[in-house]
Amino acid sequence: MTAAREVSEAAERRDVRNRWYLTAPALIIIMLAAIGPLFIMVVYSFLGKGDYGGVTAAFSTDAWFGVLLERDIFDDTLGFADAHMIIFWRSVRLAGVTTILTLLLGFPTAYFITTRPEKQRDIWLFLVTIPFWTNLLIRTFAIQELIRRDGIINNVLTGLGIVDEPLQMLNTDFAIGLGMVYVYLPLMVLPIYASMEKLDFRMVEAGYDLYAGRLAVLRRIIIPLVKPGIIAGSILVFIPALGAYVAPALLGGGRNMMISNLISLQFGQGRNWPLGAALSITLMAIVMVALLVYVRNASRSSARAH
Amino acid sequence: MVSAAAVEAKNVTKIFGVGQDGVRALDRVSVTIRENEFFTLLGPSGCGKTTLLRLIAGFDFPTEGEILLYGQDIAPLPPYKRPVNTVFQNYSLFPHMTVGQNIGFGLEMLGKPKAEVDARVTEMLRLVRMEELRNRKTSQISGGQQQRVALARALAPQPKVLLLDEPLSALDYKLRKDMQIELKRLQNETGITFIFVTHDQEEALTMSDRIAVMSKGHILQVGSPREIYDHPAERFVANFIGETNFLKGDVAGIAGGKADVRLAGGTAVAATLPEGFAPNGGVTVVIRPEHAQVAPAGGRATLNGTVENVVYFGTDTHIHLRLDEGGEFIVRQQNSRDRPVTVVQGDKAGVLIGDNVAQVLRD
Numbered sequence: 001m002t003a004a005r006e007v008s009e010a011a012e013r014r015d016v017r018n019r020w021y022l023t024a025p026a027l028i029i030i031m032l033a034a035i036g037p038l039f040i041m042v043v044y045s046f047l048g049k050g051d052y053g054g055v056t057a058a059f060s061t062d063a064w065f066g067v068l069l070e071r072d073i074f075d076d077t078l079g080f081a082d083a084h085m086i087i088f089w090r091s092v093r094l095a096g097v098t099t100i101l102t103l104l105l106g107f108p109t110a111y112f113i114t115t116r117p118e119k120q121r122d123i124w125l126f127l128v129t130i131p132f133w134t135n136l137l138i139r140t141f142a143i144q145e146l147i148r149r150d151g152i153i154n155n156v157l158t159g160l161g162i163v164d165e166p167l168q169m170l171n172t173d174f175a176i177g178l179g180m181v182y183v184y185l186p187l188m189v190l191p192i193y194a195s196m197e198k199l200d201f202r203m204v205e206a207g208y209d210l211y212a213g214r215l216a217v218l219r220r221i222i223i224p225l226v227k228p229g230i231i232a233g234s235i236l237v238f239i240p241a242l243g244a245y246v247a248p249a250l251l252g253g254g255r256n257m258m259i260s261n262l263i264s265l266q267f268g269q270g271r272n273w274p275l276g277a278a279l280s281i282t283l284m285a286i287v288m289v290a291l292l293v294y295v296r297n298a299s300r301s302s303a304r305a306h
Numbered sequence: 307m308v309s310a311a312a313v314e315a316k317n318v319t320k321i322f323g324v325g326q327d328g329v330r331a332l333d334r335v336s337v338t339i340r341e342n343e344f345f346t347l348l349g350p351s352g353c354g355k356t357t358l359l360r361l362i363a364g365f366d367f368p369t370e371g372e373i374l375l376y377g378q379d380i381a382p383l384p385p386y387k388r389p390v391n392t393v394f395q396n397y398s399l400f401p402h403m404t405v406g407q408n409i410g411f412g413l414e415m416l417g418k419p420k421a422e423v424d425a426r427v428t429e430m431l432r433l434v435r436m437e438e439l440r441n442r443k444t445s446q447i448s449g450g451q452q453q454r455v456a457l458a459r460a461l462a463p464q465p466k467v468l469l470l471d472e473p474l475s476a477l478d479y480k481l482r483k484d485m486q487i488e489l490k491r492l493q494n495e496t497g498i499t500f501i502f503v504t505h506d507q508e509e510a511l512t513m514s515d516r517i518a519v520m521s522k523g524h525i526l527q528v529g530s531p532r533e534i535y536d537h538p539a540e541r542f543v544a545n546f547i548g549e550t551n552f553l554k555g556d557v558a559g560i561a562g563g564k565a566d567v568r569l570a571g572g573t574a575v576a577a578t579l580p581e582g583f584a585p586n587g588g589v590t591v592v593i594r595p596e597h598a599q600v601a602p603a604g605g606r607a608t609l610n611g612t613v614e615n616v617v618y619f620g621t622d623t624h625i626h627l628r629l630d631e632g633g634e635f636i637v638r639q640q641n642s643r644d645r646p647v648t649v650v651q652g653d654k655a656g657v658l659i660g661d662n663v664a665q666v667l668r669d
Binding site for chain 2: 200202203205206207208209210211212213216220221224225
């Protein structure tokens with residue numbers, strides 16, 4: 001009896017140990033690649049700034065004050081760093097708009113793919129992923145080529161006499177929106193498709209049978225049932241869109257600075273690494289708060305929708 | 307009393323796919339379903355019964371022909387504009403809603419005020435005896451309960467016709483029996499026309515007012531369970547419903563709707579003819595095993611043979627005979643203390659066939 005228990009306990013201990021061995025590589029990678037840099041960022045944000053970049057080994061909270069406050073270069077008074085706030089808000093707004101636009105485009109796309117015959121679906125999914133094949137920078141330059149003043153679209157439009165003057169598309173908000181939607185659309189389509197593929201379309205028939213028209217079926221049955229996909233897609237788009245760098249710089253003409261531009265500036269010409277680190281952590285905090293609010297709202301509204 | 311026609315299908319053809327690949331699921335089907343009746347579409351899978359149901363519901367549209375609901379052609383109407391509700395085979399309850407929300411959904415979509423919806427949901431829950439489960443999620447109730455919610459959901463908007471697509475097939479035997487009685491009760495209480503699709507002949511016989519037996523896109527015979535069982539007109543119907551003995555014979559004469567059929571063994575039986583069918587020459591006659599009796603060989607026996615097998619079933623015993631003229635014949639005899647089965651394997655025995663039990667097939 002006791003011998004049997006000893007054997008089984010030994011086996012259990014061995015199991016636990018083996019589990020640790022097996023997960024160790026993944027844990028080490030997570031520690032080194034995710035938590036390590038984060039830790040360094042936190043430490044840097046509390047150090048003094050070096051004159052030529054880098055940090056000095058002295059504790060300082062200047063960087064954190066610098067996120068919110070700025071010293072006037074003429075009279076040295078402290079003022080509210082509204083430029084930082086404007087930049088943060090601009091990035092959040094761009095990410096939000098991108099999420100909404102990709103959702104508006106991605107949902108019908110996912111629905112279209114789901115309702116194709118099974119053999120065709122793979123082809124459509126394959127087409128959706130094609131943009132991933134090329135480097136982001138190259139794709140963005142390609143968009144530039146399409147929409148610039150004497151680009152392909154303007155040439156065609158003026159050639160056909162549809163417009164007299166070439167349209168100003170590059171370096172506008174439209175261009176940024178176009179670039180963002182183009183880049184992030186697959187990240188919205190794929191999770192929604194994954195959810196929708198599991199949707200039992202007999203539910204849709206049941207809805208029609210119970211006097212729900214097309215819109216009511218969409219609102220009351222399809223959307224609640226694919227909500228996990230919508231949430232996942234929105235998160236996948238919103239987070240990277242918040243840190244978008246290339247599209248605003250190349251398509252928006254870089255006139256409007258985004259958070260990521262601001263941060264990269266601190267590590268580059270600004271030579272203020274602690275401020276860059278503090279701004280990065282602030283960005284992360286914004287993402288986390290936004291996600292918490294979003295997920296809470298989404299799950300609450302699905303509980304309320306009866 | 308003949309009630310009004312609730313649903314009429316007129317020469318309905320449904321072809322899935324196009325051209326050469328097209329599958330003819332229904333082929334010029336015409337049938338009239340009366341008001342307030344429990345009408346069953348019975349047939350094996352692929353016979354077109356579910357297709358016909360889906361055409362009535364509006365999920366598919368007929369390739370040809372028309373479907374009338376109380377005289378009105380409903381073919382152009384989408385399902386959400388037809389006063390018809392469906393109980394789905396897998397129930398298709400909405401998983402993101404509670405039991406009560408599921409039942410109220412149809413009324414809500416019809417724009418009924420909340421108070422009315424709530425009252426009706428309460429009434430429906432009482433009807434299917436599930437009052438206490440109103441606020442449960444549909445994933446938290448058993449299969450039988452889901453079945454009842456699906457029924458309540460479909461009945462709540464008071465449809466003119468209720469369509470039931472094999473609703474009992476997912477339930478175990480005992481529950482299925484209970485639900486059969488429950489369904490019959492609900493139909494009586496609500497007075498709604500039920501169109502029930504099943505492949506289970508026993509279910510069809512016990513519940514229906516009338517049955518349409520379907521095969522390969524055609525309706526072969528429509529009639530009351532008794533007509534279908536006692537007087538099958540087609541070989542398929544006789545075979546599909548219950549056990550049957552088939553005997554070959556020749557028509558010797560016809561009188562008063564009955565044929566005098568001379569069997570291969572030389573004896574004659576009086577057999578009922580299908581309506582409007584007057585054959586001459588060779589026909590097939592069917593006799594249900596329980597309509598025949600085992601008797602001593604020779605004498606009054608219509609058929610003679612050797613007992614091959616005696617199988618005891620509790621309530622009755624099956625006696626398998628090899629006929630002298632060839633072929634097999636099964637007699638089912640109810641077990642009773644007074645009249646026990648006495649024949650054993652190898653015995654010579656005869657079969658008595660009454661005047662009113664043989665039926666001529668239309669083939």
